[in-house]
Amino acid sequence: MKTNRRQFIKISTLGTGAIALGLSSLNFNGINAAYAAEKNEAVSDEDMTPYPTFCEVCFWKCAAWTYVDKKGEIRKIIGNKEDPHCNGRLCPRGTGGIGMYHDEDRLKTPLIRETKENGTQYYREASWEEALDLIASKMSKIKKEHGPECVALFSHGTGGKLMGHLVKAFGSPNISAPSFAQCRGPREVAFTATYGEDVQSPERTDIRDTKCLVLIGSHIGENMHNGQIQEMSDAIDNGATIITVDPRFSTAASHSKYWLPIKPATDLALLLAWTHVLIEEELYDKEYIKKYAFGFDELKEHVKDKTPEWAFGITTIEPEIIRRTAREMAYASPAVIVHPGRHVTWYGDDTQRSRAIAILNALLGSWGRRGGFYVPEKVHLPKYPSPPYPKPSRTWKDAYPPGKYNLVHEVLSTGICDATIPNPDMDYQLRAWIVYGTNLLASLPDQNKTLEAIDNLEFLVVIDTMPMDITAYADVVLPECTYLERYDFVRTSPHREPFLALRMPAAKPKYDSKPNWWIAKQLGSRLGLDEYFKCDSIEEVLDWQLKHVGSSLEEMKRIGVKKFDR
């Protein structure tokens, strides 16, 4: 077995930046004033052209307009007023999204790792042809020697779906988002175990109409989950009670009626004590429980001794406060939300803690009720016709003993990572990674293990817009253009009412970057997967999909966001 130790190569963009700086410092103050005045003045919206997009800075995916001035320069991004995700108001990251486009440190050309005679490694700027040929030949080789299942894709964001299509067509089921295990995995597993349905993204919390919002390990306001912030602000206006459980005095805590500075890692005890109070004082929604729940008696038995006094010793929260806050929730029931949170991977008890939250919400009768959790709706777009994907002979789970990771309903990134390191107990080892839009060294736990896995890879491709930790270890780096310069699949995420949102380019890709559709198609044709990419452009696919639900690409380009009936 050969280890291929990759040296960390920092991608530097000093060259062009330094020259620009040198020239500008020659300008005497004021000489360029006329030019500068024109450049610096604000431009009215009427003098710009807006192009529809939806934000790619976070998962909330707010629909927006990219404003382009007469010179073709992107000036600003403003929320789309018709979109329920943002109501015309982007968060600071979305507003600052133009930084992604303007950033001088962007990846500019494909890079290929080379080794000098003295052993030091460096990146050589390469043409797209060469880089894509290299990737295709390496992937074909791995397919021939080890099977297509030995290639894994890590992806994050909207563009990941296209890469996923490519990898599935190639024959691998190992498509993983690190965000599942790191972020919402335990929550979705716990809610599915309780309600048979997960919370989804964006969260189905009806904060707008709630009378009591309980934040436990959630700091709305510091996290900029746009719709939730807007609705929390509405809730404050409506006089809702906010209860914040946080060892730290967060922004949300400062806007709350109750702040419970809990001892870290003891949330489960507080949740059980709340459950105890609701049951003991018979404050829970009896009708709701009777109608929809089973196992109540076991729960009652389980929390019998989980008194607030018991919890006080663990959480340091006064028993009186625990009782009072439990009563506040009950008075507001069913318009109450014990927030399921996001990024819920903390201490190892995460799935059970999330279950306790789900059960608490059930006792309060808030699931599916106004002011609690709404029932989300989404538009289902048909998939563009392509041949069925080849059936993989094995999946990542086959690397592990049967029964391990039983509850996991998505591909686990750590599972892929561990199965990349050779282990005598596993007869299945991953050989190549394609990393799209995620900085694995920061998004997987145990960095040393990730590095060990990378050392054991035969091939590592990174596709991104910016240099970062993971790009420093790639064999080939492909520069993707930013979300402002490309089409992507139409946004269909769930909300109170079904909505579609379109992303279209507002400017040509900067430097030598390319859109993900082009990259996937080019790779596909080199891998002999042409039949999976029959269309010449993504516009054809989008138009076909949109026409199936009574819209069209032309209409969406005009309105950006379209509402459908429930």
Added chain:
Amino acid sequence: MKEELFVSGRNIPNIDPYLHIWHWQIPLYLFLGGLAAGILFFAGYFVVMQKEKDMQASVKWAPLLAPFALALGLFALFLDLKHQLYFWRLYTTVRFTSPMSWGAWTLMFITPLSVIWVASYMKEMFPRWDWKFEILNKFEAFAIKYRKTMAWTIMALAIILGVYTGILLSAFNARPLWNTSILGPLFLVSGLSTGLAFTMMISKSKYERKVLGRIDLILITVELFLITHMFMGFLAGSAAKIEAAELFLGGDFTVTFWAFVVVLGLIFPAIMEILELRGYHVPIWIPSTFILIGGLVFRFVMVEAGQITRFLY
């Protein structure tokens, strides 16, 4: 991106932790303005008092420095400007509420006047001087004829200039350390004192030095008195003023101010001058130099410290 992320708290790297928009140029300009005002005031004063014969240095020689000091001061001010090509905008309007406008216009008048003043004495100072052009000779005769009027005008302008150097700062109510009306008189007196110190230094007449020394002692006493009053005013004022005064009473500027400005720049030269008046022999450059340096440090300290003091944040 190159800039720092803006998370929370006021964090504007180009403004915080404290505003520092004025650097060495402004205190230097204030010092040179005060120095020129001092020199020109006493030149005018002794002409009006008809003491020209006895006060040669004050009336003729010292004013030679004034146009240069003013020009250098203006140049320092120009360097301080951030939008330099628009400098001329200062002279397209008169703004009575703006000390900066007052100063610009005063300088506009006093600088040429100081040149004329010096020119009218050129032949007395340098007997072989020749203006070469008849028109200049005629103009010189004209200037000499109206010397007394010129003296009155220059005294008035010198006082405006001297007071202005203080008002420039004291007009800013946003900077509690500067925002005291005593700063005008204080900077005027300090300017006059530095002007006298320079004249004393170059004077060859024992009588003149004695007269100037006496006036200077009075000025130093007044200056000490004003400084005391300034601090009394601060300490009896609002929290922002007390905080401003504390910069000098235990804060960062305590040693610089009390050691270099008050002790070495005022008290020590005053003692020297008293000793000289009592008949001891003291080389005159010692107190003069100390007064000049004290005056310069004083302006640097005031401008630097003033920019730290504020109401908010």
Added chain:
Amino acid sequence: MRYAMAIDTKKCVGCGDCVVACQTENNVPHGYCRDWIVENVSGSYPNVEIELRSERCNHCDNAPCVRCCPTGASHIVEGGIVMVTHNECIGCGACIESCPYDARYSHPEGYVDKCTFCKHRLDKGQNPACVEVCPTKCLHFGDLDDPNSDVSKALKNRRWKVLAPEAGTKPQLYFLT
């Protein structure tokens, strides 16, 4: 007509969206901003309080910056908005020193720059960019002379304060407490 802004400190979460929106709207150079967030934490554990304020030029009625400007570049226009005419500004810094709110900065091009209440937007009947973008809707803007304006209503229904009233500038940013 008297434009003013009311900032709800009970709703602001200090996200800085107003800052970013202003920067993109007005093309503010990197490292500078025309508005900013102040986070005041007071009290002692566990009785603590955070006051979050989105601040900018106060467009004072008694504006010291206008008073001390030697060229008239800083001036007040209809609606009480304090403006700077860039090509009249000499960059002397007097207005920067005179502002108790440190609301002005020296633009890299040399002139002094600051919040304009997005006058170019007001002229078209739109709200300032910061008001339009604020996710918590904690910024209320409008004409104080109009009792039905957003800002008038906010001030009528709530307790408020202004910053550094002792500076005597009669500021027109009101903080709802």
